[in-house]
Amino acid sequence: MIQAKAYAAQNPETDLAPWDFERREVGPHDVQLEILFCGVCHSDLHQIKNEWFSGIFPMVPGHEIVGKVIKVGDHVKKFNSGDLAGVGCMVDSCQVCENCKDGLEQYCLEGNTQTYNNKGRDGVPTYGGYSNTIVVREEFVLHISDKLPLAATAPLLCAGITTYSPLRHWKVGKGHKLAILGLGGLGHMGVKFGAAFGAEVTVLSTSPSKEAEAKALGAHHFVVTSDPEQLKAVTGSFDFILDTVSAEHDMNLYLSLLRTNGTLIGVGVPSQPYSVHPFSLLAGRKSMAGSGIGGIPETQEMLDFCAEHNIVSDIEIIDIKDITASYARMLKGDVRYRFVIDMATL
Numbered sequence: 569m570i571q572a573k574a575y576a577a578q579n580p581e582t583d584l585a586p587w588d589f590e591r592r593e594v595g596p597h598d599v600q601l602e603i604l605f606c607g608v609c610h611s612d613l614h615q616i617k618n619e620w621f622s623g624i625f626p627m628v629p630g631h632e633i634v635g636k637v638i639k640v641g642d643h644v645k646k647f648n649s650g651d652l653a654g655v656g657c658m659v660d661s662c663q664v665c666e667n668c669k670d671g672l673e674q675y676c677l678e679g680n681t682q683t684y685n686n687k688g689r690d691g692v693p694t695y696g697g698y699s700n701t702i703v704v705r706e707e708f709v710l711h712i713s714d715k716l717p718l719a720a721t722a723p724l725l726c727a728g729i730t731t732y733s734p735l736r737h738w739k740v741g742k743g744h745k746l747a748i749l750g751l752g753g754l755g756h757m758g759v760k761f762g763a764a765f766g767a768e769v770t771v772l773s774t775s776p777s778k779e780a781e782a783k784a785l786g787a788h789h790f791v792v793t794s795d796p797e798q799l800k801a802v803t804g805s806f807d808f809i810l811d812t813v814s815a816e817h818d819m820n821l822y823l824s825l826l827r828t829n830g831t832l833i834g835v836g837v838p839s840q841p842y843s844v845h846p847f848s849l850l851a852g853r854k855s856m857a858g859s860g861i862g863g864i865p866e867t868q869e870m871l872d873f874c875a876e877h878n879i880v881s882d883i884e885i886i887d888i889k890d891i892t893a894s895y896a897r898m899l900k901g902d903v904r905y906r907f908v909i910d911m912a913t914l
């Protein structure tokens with residue numbers, strides 16, 4: 569077994585703290601990474617606090633992983649020691665169902681294996697990226713360009729693909745009015761991709777202080793959602809709303825901002841179910857949809873697109889011992905716009 573170091577939550581009530589554990593040996597189809605940076609997703613906080621479901625503890629969060637390949641199995645074809653590589657939210661899937669064959673491993677009919685807070689197909693719990701090393705089967709490892717700053721690339725593995733994938737699926741681009749609801753880790757990537765795809769982008773935010781930054785990220789307009797006048801001005805106006813909000817919010821209000829035939833795409837995962845009035849959808853033939861991360865081929869496509877168009881996340885690099893304080897800031901919407909752990913501080 570490989571000795572690994574990490575920060576883990578021992579249960580939902582305690583703060584993360586150092587923890588030593590074992591990873592499996594590198595098998596013939598595995599790649600071992602030295603983890604250099606790991607992004608901090610709001611999903612990490614939801615899961616260590618058991619906000620979605622009862623978690624598997626000790627829990628090592630982290631699914632925005634970038635690093636260097638340090639060992640490859642005998643049958644590995646796509647990676648060599650020394651390569652830069654990344655791992656996102658999944659580390660395995662059945663590989664044979666129709667969704668896996670379509671490159672939609674996140675919707676594997678047997679269920680994908682999440683990078684942490686899940687059990688692998690061997691029954692062993694998975695542990696994420698707040699760690700010095702990880703072993704992952706080759707098919708779930710991504711190539712990372714050396715053209716981009718590495719730390720700022722880490723959030724692409726979750727925040728990036730989770731916003732890229734729905735915008736591509738719904739073919740959002742020129743001629744569309746796109747609203748990004750919530751300007752956090754996911755939201756700021758949604759702004760960058762929406763603008764890169766040619767949409768007219770509006771940020772809908774609870775934080776007036778983010779206006780100038782939103783525009784610097786590529787947004788054309790900024791609306792403070794607590795201001796009734798500003799909301800009135802955009803009512804019935806958007807073709808798409810990409811909803812990245814992590815907490816409960818009034819879905820009927822935001823559906824009213826869609827134009828006829830508009831679509832609200834939910835990617836944020838508040839802990840409670842949405843409450844939607846039928847009239848909010850039928851008046852104007854509106855749609856409400858959801859989207860989960862993205863498959864492996866599309867994640868690689870997104871990484872290559874980012875390398876070509878010089879797109880990365882706006883980040884604040886943190887020491888791992890500051891993780892609890894960083895979660896507190898994230899909860900207040902006070903991140904510009906993604907915390908990334910420098911794993912050398914572990």
Ligand code: NAP
Nearest residue numbers: 610750751752753754773774775814815836837860861901
């Ligand atoms: P984040 O950085 O904390 O951003 C969330 C943003 O939502 C905040 O910055 C804030 O933006 C806004 N917000 C927070 N509380 C709000 C409230 N009560 N009402 C209205 N707006 C509020 O979080 P993240 O990492 O981007 O993740 C966002 C959500 O997506 C989380 O629930 C996460 O679990 C989920 N997620 C889903 C997937 C998927 O596959 N679908 C993948 C990754 C993450 P403003 O300050 O601009 O209002």
Ligand code: ZN
Nearest residue numbers: 609611726727
């Ligand atoms: Zn995430």
